[in-house]
Amino acid sequence: MATQNAAPAAGPSSGAAGDPKRWLILAVICSAYLMVGLDLTVMNLALPTAQETLDFSNADRQWIVTAYALSFGGLLLFFGRLSDLIGRKESFLIGLTGFAIASAVGGASNSFGMLVTARASQGVFAAMLAPACLALLATTFTDPKEKGKAFGIFSGVVASGAGLGLIIGGALTSAFDWRWCLYVNLIFAAVSLVGGTLLLKREPKTGGRMDIPGVLLASGGMFCLVYGLSNAAEESWSTPSTWGYLVAGGVLLVLFALWQTRTASPLLPPRIVLDRNRGGAYLTVLLVGTGMFGILLFLIYYMQLTLDYSAITSGVALLPMIVATTLGAGLGATKLMPKYGPKPLISGGLLVSAAGMAWLTGISVDSGYASDLLGPLVVVGLGMGLIYAAALTTGTSGVETRDSGIASACISAGQQLGGALGTALLNTIAATAVTNWLTDNTKGRPTPEQLQLASIDGYTTVFWWCAAIFAGGAVIAGLLLRRGPLPVPEAPAQAPAVQTETA
Numbered sequence: 001m002a003t004q005n006a007a008p009a010a011g012p013s014s015g016a017a018g019d020p021k022r023w024l025i026l027a028v029i030c031s032a033y034l035m036v037g038l039d040l041t042v043m044n045l046a047l048p049t050a051q052e053t054l055d056f057s058n059a060d061r062q063w064i065v066t067a068y069a070l071s072f073g074g075l076l077l078f079f080g081r082l083s084d085l086i087g088r089k090e091s092f093l094i095g096l097t098g099f100a101i102a103s104a105v106g107g108a109s110n111s112f113g114m115l116v117t118a119r120a121s122q123g124v125f126a127a128m129l130a131p132a133c134l135a136l137l138a139t140t141f142t143d144p145k146e147k148g149k150a151f152g153i154f155s156g157v158v159a160s161g162a163g164l165g166l167i168i169g170g171a172l173t174s175a176f177d178w179r180w181c182l183y184v185n186l187i188f189a190a191v192s193l194v195g196g197t198l199l200l201k202r203e204p205k206t207g208g209r210m211d212i213p214g215v216l217l218a219s220g221g222m223f224c225l226v227y228g229l230s231n232a233a234e235e236s237w238s239t240p241s242t243w244g245y246l247v248a249g250g251v252l253l254v255l256f257a258l259w260q261t262r263t264a265s266p267l268l269p270p271r272i273v274l275d276r277n278r279g280g281a282y283l284t285v286l287l288v289g290t291g292m293f294g295i296l297l298f299l300i301y302y303m304q305l306t307l308d309y310s311a312i313t314s315g316v317a318l319l320p321m322i323v324a325t326t327l328g329a330g331l332g333a334t335k336l337m338p339k340y341g342p343k344p345l346i347s348g349g350l351l352v353s354a355a356g357m358a359w360l361t362g363i364s365v366d367s368g369y370a371s372d373l374l375g376p377l378v379v380v381g382l383g384m385g386l387i388y389a390a391a392l393t394t395g396t397s398g399v400e401t402r403d404s405g406i407a408s409a410c411i412s413a414g415q416q417l418g419g420a421l422g423t424a425l426l427n428t429i430a431a432t433a434v435t436n437w438l439t440d441n442t443k444g445r446p447t448p449e450q451l452q453l454a455s456i457d458g459y460t461t462v463f464w465w466c467a468a469i470f471a472g473g474a475v476i477a478g479l480l481l482r483r484g485p486l487p488v489p490e491a492p493a494q495a496p497a498v499q500t501e502t503a
Helices: 022-038 044-054 058-086 088-107 112-140 144-175 180-199 212-234 240-260 270-274 276-306 311-316 319-340 342-360 369-395 401-441 448-480
Strands: 002-005 498-501
Touching: 022 088, 022 112, 022 144, 022 180, 044 058, 044 112, 044 144, 058 088, 058 112, 058 212, 058 401, 088 112, 088 180, 088 401, 112 144, 112 401, 144 180, 144 276, 144 311, 144 319, 144 369, 212 240, 212 401, 270 276, 270 401, 276 311, 276 342, 276 369, 276 401, 276 448, 319 342, 319 369, 342 369, 342 448, 369 401, 401 448
Parallel strands: none
Antiparallel strands: 002 498
16 A cells, blocks of 8 residues: 655745744844944934043044944945855854943943944944844745835834934933943843844855955955045045045955956855846945935934934934834835835835925924924935835845845945945035035124024035935936836745655
8 A cells, every 4th residue: 555745845935934933033133233223323422421521532533433434334245245154143143242342341431542442343243243134134034925024124123223323322321321322232232142042043154265355355445435434524525534545445446346256256246236126225225324314413413503402302303203214114015015116115215205305404593393393304204214125125135045144234335335425425515505605695703693594504405415315316226126026036846745655
């Protein structure tokens, strides 16, 4: 007598759907990435107090922010590929541990040098942690519907992290001490470290070799660009420390791109960025990072210096934008993205954000929050949610598991370069607008009222430029991204039936 025992094949979603820990894993990933996002801005409002405590100069103050950005941006591609080679769980846990130690050292700093070193170390481990987070998310959720929900939640965390950093930084500095802006990371790290140790599974290592020449060229190029842009924000575009580093960074990245087409084991395989959808997603994140500093930097200046909001009040004023971002990301990832694909979400989200920035240009010296700020903040937040819901998913779509770490690093690199470019570019635009207004409207020494009006002109000029950046990005995304939903990954081939014969 013959009986057949067929082993059922698992579809593309069965593994994920059968794992009861997947949503807990998502919570761990979001907690860890939120910590990285917070530290992009959490120290901004604490700098004056830290400067008073440690007695460092105004010229040194920028290094508390720049040290983090330089090491973070310069090492992202290296650590993105490293996570593919040594394993994402290992990269996640090492990054978390190192970030927590660096945060503790920074909080206990008794000198400027100690604080800067700690901030640079935070950036190193953030560069290790950020791509591992997104790669783990992309490989944990494979069912299209669940993946949409997961990326929607994660997109809200990514898009709102810098804004929450301002809120938390203001609250901790006001209620406790600037050191708690660093100590708070220990809470996030402890939760994520325990969860990651217990929940994450070790994945098979992809093998291969590290592209050392590629690492040196990419890291050197990113370092030079971020450093040059930081100098432009603090000094001017004409100084050698600005244009010299920008030229050097551009040359190194061109050499890096050429080398990637020739080496057998490229750090960033050209197939990753030459895909129209993925390339469009990376460019979108860069443009959004550039334009968002119109909100996170100059709107904060306006609220504190013109409207006389406190640090905590100006941070809380951003909450409606963060809520709208989270709602937009959830709606985009779960309802719109599976049906329409990334093109209308990214292009539409950029246009919505452009409209919100244009709305902000109506501010004045005595604007009211409800009448002049609340509406634009909600509109910009909704647009940001739609953009990130599509861009994060698209940036990691269609890549093999062995490349998910480096694809994730490209998204984080776009954010870093965009933030540095936005700070430098928009600072220059604002300063020029203020100078031009004073030249055209004053004779002799300007009055306090004229100085305020000049500042308003600087802010509104920046907001118009942000609107133009978003609108231009919408056009580029419309031309570059493909129509329709993203391709659904093919299901694994069905396992053959196992036949046994019994007498």
